[in-house]
Amino acid sequence: MPRYAMAIDLAACVGCAACSVACKLENEVPVGVNRLWIRSTELGTFPHLTVEYRPEQCLHCANPPCVPVCPTGCCYIGEGGLVLLEERRCIGCAACIAACPYDARYMHPAGYVGKCDFCEHRVRAGRVPACVETCPTLCRYFGDLDDPNSTVSVALREAGRVDVLRPELGTKPKLFYLNTPAKFGLAGNHQEVVS
Amino acid sequence: MTIDSASDALHASLQLTAALYRSPTAALRDDLASGQVAALSDSLALALNLPAPALLIPDWLTVETSFVALFVTNQHGIIPPYVGYALDNELLGPSFEALTALYQSHGFTLDGTFNDLPDHLSAVAEAALLLLEAERVDGALLLARQFLQPWFKRYADRVLSADGSGLYGPLTHFLKLAFTRFTEVQDEVAA
């Protein structure tokens, strides 16, 4: 059984949002909510500057806070460690939205919850998620953490720096950020956000 | 002429809808000039116990430009003349698909010269008329209630406040009241 993970090389990401738009179309995500968005943060003072472009989405935590709070059991960890939810059994109580510290979940206008599922329908068919496939800077990697030769394992090994969002929460995210240009780790939320 | 049955009232409403929301043509021009439109709507008003719409018949260029401003270029806000849009907030959505499935089940085909979306107001009204004339009253009522009435409910007031022609506004508002009647009065028409 593979252990799926994703890695995004922030040294390469330019925040173009191709991933975000591809996701919207692939997964029929309505305007107004997002499974995937870009956070860009300006750091430094003129002329010593950097910008971190950081795509954010569900991190498919190994220890997800959203799963235990679901009253109907429609939130679950599926094959490969993907954190999934069954739309039809969702009653729209929003407990999982509140539980997620990463804002990864949203309420679909039709009254059920949605979030990134690593394009489970594609992964099942042996393809990569839509965001990974389309990225024009080739900054996304997806694959099996337990396979040392998978692109994601290689990328993690070769990265200069690997970070996850809010590691102190113990969620054990499986979306890794590589090579952030921010000097001291991933840009914090308190700093100026551009988009 | 008088309209003395609920079925005839539905027929008249559908006729007005089919005629009014098509791009203005010579047929409409004649019907306006000859007073047919006014007579039909007055009779309908009487039959449904509604106030008759106060229609102005403007010069033809005003009819044409008003139609374009209201229903083609959407100058006065989104008032697309598609029943599916009123229900789904998008073109070619689930209601559109349900409607086309319904057409198929009745054996309707669209004439090749009609190049607009099949959920256009006038197309739906045409379909309902055909059903009514084939004595498939339930089918006509379904189209009127499920598809036409929601469009009027959503847009009629806006057409009334936006329209300067004196024709589309009052008639659209009047048709809203008429279709609401058919939605309220469930079983009378079937009699």
Add this chain to the structure above:
Amino acid sequence: MKLRRREFIKLSAAAVGALSLGGGAQAFMPNPFRGPPGKWFTREVSEVFSVCENCFWRCGVKVYVEGGKVRKIDGYVGNPKSNGMLCPRGHGAIAQTYDPDRLKRPLIRAAGSVRGEGKYREASWDEAFSYITEKMLAIKERYGTEAVAFFGHGTGDRWFAEFLPGAWGSPNAAKPSHSLCVAPRETASMWTFGRGIAGHEQIDWGNTDYMVLLGHHIGEDTHNTQLQDFAMALKRGAKLVVVDPRFSTAASKADRWLPIKPGTDTALLLAWLHVLVTEELYDRAYLEKYTLGFEELVKHVQEFTPEWAAAITDLPAETIRIVARELAAHAPRAVLPVGRHVVWYGNDTQRMRAFFLVNILLGNYGVPGGYYLSTPPVLPEYPHPPLPLTPAAGGCAGVGAAEAPTGFRPAADRNRFFGTATAIQELIEPMITGEPYPLKGLWAYGTNLFHSIPNVPRTKEALRNLDLYVAIDVLPMEHVMWADVILPEATYLERYDDLIGFSYRNPFIQARFPAVEPLWQTKPGWWIARELGIRLGLGEFFPWDDFEEYLDTRLRGIGSSLEEMRTKGTIIQRGRPFLADWEARGRNPFNTPSGKIEIFSQTFADNGFDPLPLYTPPAEGPSGYYRLLYGRSPVHTFARTHNNPILMEMHGENALWLNADEAAQHGLRHGDYVWLENQDGVREGPIKIYATQRIRKDCVYMVHGFGHQAPLMKVANSRGACDNRLITYYTLDVISGGAGLRNNFVRIIPGAPRPRHTPLAQLAERSL
């Protein structure tokens, strides 16, 4: 009693009385929110090859159709442009096809109304064509065929800005992509290398080790393949230097950012030439073999020291020196990649000359790691009688006709500049003044007259003077609603287009196949062009009547067929990308008068221009004003995509980049709204302030394409501000005809009201 009506629904005889509705009626209760269970990919999906039209890069795409609707667009691996990847505009293009604001039917301006009033009546295609034909023939009779101008941009511009004007007999055909974009680089390249750049910038990113970008906004302009190549080069460890008054996205990836004073780039380039020459860091063998005029350059650059340039550019002299040395150290795998939009200050051809000279001294032109030589594809035309007039429109695809037309008056912008392709902004004045001769008709195909051409009031005045103005477009843009006749084109997902050939390292040909039927009464551009052509008496130039036959015939000329293309999407041919390839065949790629790369341009000298580039300072603005700079958003294309709710959700409003210290001086905070007033007193706004460290204090920056004054476009209308309305002044580059657009200055007027907009989610649902 019956009202007359046209019957367009037929009830097939078999169905009469056949069905009872009963319980079945319940099944058709439409649910406004939940569609059928499962997403589109769970149902039957078909695929069609096409070419994206949501920007001018035109990647090959695969279009996925389900239930008669386009559901997704992706790149595909066999296509050298997309390579299986796609930018956000490419993915988001679907929303445009299903945009309820789209132009749906031909419209004719109501008699008695004024242009811009917006009063239209519907017309059949026939009636619209008759109207146009009558007016065209009347103009021909009274003023001559040259009196009709043809503006066009997009795949269909082949018909409207090249073929039709050539058949009709007007040299006044122009593409905004020439004089409002690439003209200076094309002209500079032609007279230096004897070759244009022509479209896809031919940089050998895969082998380069050191890149210097001059104001080139890679990452903000998402030219798919270029972004891929750039990213791969960085990943490979290539070094990057970015020269830009603003810390662009590209700058955020750079090893060095040079925050140059705007308008002084030529001084920097000359200083680099100085260092390369005086420290003898140039590629001697390359220069001896391929170039002419190096001796003159040596003398010319002696005075342009880094110290001289430092004072002008506001960059440290030592940095200038170091970059030149680093370039040389990595040569020939060191390159200054050429950008696209280079109409900056009016002296742009000379800047591009200096730019190319640095590359030449590095010995990288035609060499791995530098510039490769693009080869055009082999693709025969459909046989037709020769056009009376060779098109002169230029644009990304070349420099236009070199010869003045015989039997016709020259283009109305002749004698204003040296270059041979038409300059769109120079064709506006003749519409007003009638000099050198009147222009009384205008066709605008996919060209946003009010967002691209500078000096909008002048454009509006010109439109008022015309006898005929036809707009062929997809959306009710502001300029479209000024036309006498509006012809709605089908979106690219709904139509065929002519084959698209790309000059490239290995050239290739792409085909566009329609994925779905055109909505409403929209029609493809080729059909519009042909129908009009026939009515105008130009039928002999359209000897095909079936467009599939047209495409198939062209493809058979290269041993392929339409059916083969349907299964492949792209045909790749062989190119000769490097000098070695040309030499092996005994061919010389440099079509200059001397047959060599001309460092010293005798042709320029003969025509009164500096044969070697000099630095000329740009106009300075009034005190208290900032120079207005503009650029791109990765999710938008010019002014085209702002009615697209998916893309507007990603970037819904432009902001004014203002240096944070300057903002503080004005008492402005990030997110405050202001007005802008330019040097001519023109006001624009409100626009939001983006107080940032990422820009110098002497300039401001905004993304182009927002601020539509188009009430018929419910998403785009009034969101953000329009840079082009502030660009009332331009400096003509008298060599290329390009319009230098960055000599406008704005002052900031705080206290503008925060605009109230309907939330996009509501608009996308359109529940207004």
